[in-house]
Amino acid sequence: MAAQCVTKVELTISCTNLLDKDVGSKSDPLCVLLQNSSGQQWYEVDRTERVKNSLNPRFAKKFLIDYYFELVQKLKFGIYDIDNKTYDLSDDDFLGELECTLGQIVSSRTLTKPLVLKNGKPAGKGSITITAEEVKDNRVVIFELEARKLDNKDFFGKSDPYLEFHKQTGDGNWVMVHRTEVIKNNLNPVWRPFKISLNSLCYSDMDKSIKVECYDYDGDGSHDLIGSFQTTMSKLKEASRSSPVEFECINEKKRQKKKNYKNSGIVSVKHCEIIVECTFLDYIMGGCQLNFTVGIDFTGSNGDPRSPDSLHYLSPNGVNEYLTAIWSVGMVIQDYDTDKMFPAFGFGAQIPPSFQVSHEFPINFNPSNPFCNGIQGIVDAYRACLPQVKLYGPTNFSPIINHVARFAAAATQQQTASQYFILLIITDGVITDLDQTRAAIVNASKLPMSIIIVGVGGADFDAMEFLDGDDGVLRSPSGEPAVRDIVQFVPFRKFQNSPKEALAQCVLAEVPQQVVNYFSTYKLQPPKNPAA
Numbered sequence: 001m002a003a004q005c006v007t008k009v010e011l012t013i014s015c016t017n018l019l020d021k022d023v024g025s026k027s028d029p030l031c032v033l034l035q036n037s038s039g040q041q042w043y044e045v046d047r048t049e050r051v052k053n054s055l056n057p058r059f060a061k062k063f064l065i066d067y068y069f070e071l072v073q074k075l076k077f078g079i080y081d082i083d084n085k086t087y088d089l090s091d092d093d094f095l096g097e098l099e100c101t102l103g104q105i106v107s108s109r110t111l112t113k114p115l116v117l118k119n120g121k122p123a124g125k126g127s128i129t130i131t132a133e134e135v136k137d138n139r140v141v142i143f144e145l146e147a148r149k150l151d152n153k154d155f156f157g158k159s160d161p162y163l164e165f166h167k168q169t170g171d172g173n174w175v176m177v178h179r180t181e182v183i184k185n186n187l188n189p190v191w192r193p194f195k196i197s198l199n200s201l202c203y204s205d206m207d208k209s210i211k212v213e214c215y216d217y218d219g220d221g222s223h224d225l226i227g228s229f230q231t232t233m234s235k236l237k238e239a240s241r242s243s244p245v246e247f248e249c250i251n252e253k254k255r256q257k258k259k260n261y262k263n264s265g266i267v268s269v270k271h272c273e274i275i276v277e278c279t280f281l282d283y284i285m286g287g288c289q290l291n292f293t294v295g296i297d298f299t300g301s302n303g304d305p306r307s308p309d310s311l312h313y314l315s316p317n318g319v320n321e322y323l324t325a326i327w328s329v330g331m332v333i334q335d336y337d338t339d340k341m342f343p344a345f346g347f348g349a350q351i352p353p354s355f356q357v358s359h360e361f362p363i364n365f366n367p368s369n370p371f372c373n374g375i376q377g378i379v380d381a382y383r384a385c386l387p388q389v390k391l392y393g394p395t396n397f398s399p400i401i402n403h404v405a406r407f408a409a410a411a412t413q414q415q416t417a418s419q420y421f422i423l424l425i426i427t428d429g430v431i432t433d434l435d436q437t438r439a440a441i442v443n444a445s446k447l448p449m450s451i452i453i454v455g456v457g458g459a460d461f462d463a464m465e466f467l468d469g470d471d472g473v474l475r476s477p478s479g480e481p482a483v484r485d486i487v488q489f490v491p492f493r494k495f496q497n498s499p500k501e502a503l504a505q506c507v508l509a510e511v512p513q514q515v516v517n518y519f520s521t522y523k524l525q526p527p528k529n530p531a532a
Contacts, residue, residue, distance in 0.1 A: 286526020
């Protein structure tokens with residue numbers, strides 16, 4: 001897969017009931033967009049046109065902005081009444097502003113909020129409406145191809161053919177955009193169906209040239225060209241199983257040498273269909289909720305919370321690595337959850353009143369309502385819970401994973417892409433129930449959920465790396481493979497000296513793709529059609 005392109009979002013702005021600052025006529029408003037990267041200065045991104053004599057302007061100019069799920073992107077929309085020619089806004093009347101995040105805008109798709117003055121008081125009855133739309137071409141082409149009577153290039157046995165698709169760039173160069181698998185020892189190969197984005201294939205231009213080359217694969221890398229042809233999407237999309245579109249594979253060198261050369265085989269396109277695939281923002285803007293759950297490790301290896309060298313020790317300003325991880329990841333995800341009620345559980349502690357060991361206890365000690373109000377609610381519950389529990393062991397992950405999986409399984413009954421679950425587990429180390437956890441993850445990989453594990457402290461996290469299936473497929477003890485990679489592990493110490501946003505950026509970067517993979521695999525559509 002080519003690297004994911006940056007997602008671009010277009011924002012459309014309108015206002016109602018603006019303050020009227022002009023005597024004898026109405027205000028002449030303009031909207032300016034400011035952005036704030038990681039708590040530094042606000043800087044201007046762009047501004048709309050000025051709308052004359054209107055207290056209810058609809059601005060024609062749209063703001064184009066890069067969207068990153070894994071960042072909290074702070075935006076400020078300022079409305080000014082423009083009465084002079086200067087570009088500087090400091091000499092124009094200020095009509096109010098709105099500060100929000102891009103995540104809040106895309107998760108509501110249309111956000112309407114009151115405008116406020118610089119002192120935080122309402123700007124009269126003024127309000128602003130921001131509508132977000134993803135700028136994209138999400139058309140994908142599905143191909144089924146086969147070939148027959150290909151030239152034999154191999155001395156022993158038959159050719160091992162594969163196809164390469166190339167598109168032509170503006171400067172006339174050809175760029176490879178897809179390579180099929182190799183079919184061994186076969187002059188009449190049938191390739192597996194594959195898909196490629198219309199933009200990658202031909203810049204979404206139906207009449208742009210596409211070059212297809214057929215090669216004989218050689219283990220030493222000296223692949224021989226069997227033949228090639230050029231075509232366009234307009235021609236390819238006429239293909240159907242009852243009347244395939246067929247091309248002669250021509251090998252120029254051979255054609256020049258041989259008098260009666262016809263071709264080096266026929267490539268037959270049996271199926272070529274353009275479909276539209278949903279993107280991450282299609283699901284979010286279509287009403288998909290991201291549900292955030294936290295699991296906190298209260299095992300004895302963390303050290304006595306009253307001792308300064310414990311990982312649970314709260315520094316004089318009330319923080320530790322556990323809280324930093326909860327804040328960092330929670331601040332991003334909260335924008336995508338409407339009720340902002342987050343269940344939070346502990347594991348590996350003896351809990352009151354009987355001090356039995358528990359591997360999934362609500363940190364607010366309310367089993368019927370384990371929800372905390374907002375990220376701050378999780379932090380408060382954690383601080384209140386610490387002195388009441390006795391750190392113990394062992395370090396069992398599977399109960400909390402299975403707990404969230406039960407909710408994710410219940411959500412699949414809805415038959416739409418309405419809910420996705422993200423479990424953040426923060427742990428100091430070595431996992432005890434590795435086999436049960438492997439089985440729990442393999443089961444969860446079939447459900448709408450992702451697991452983020454943040455390792456705190458200085459332990460050896462090899463087992464965690466093993467759960468993060470990046471370097472091969474995780475299997476359950478019975479040998480069943482995970483259907484998708486849903487675990488992302490990072491050691492906190494990697495981020496000790498980084499800005500606080502870095503941890504969330506790292507662990508959340510893979511989530512949008514995991515959400516899309518899940519919903520598209522199970523062919524689930526967003527609850528509300530985003531295109532509506």
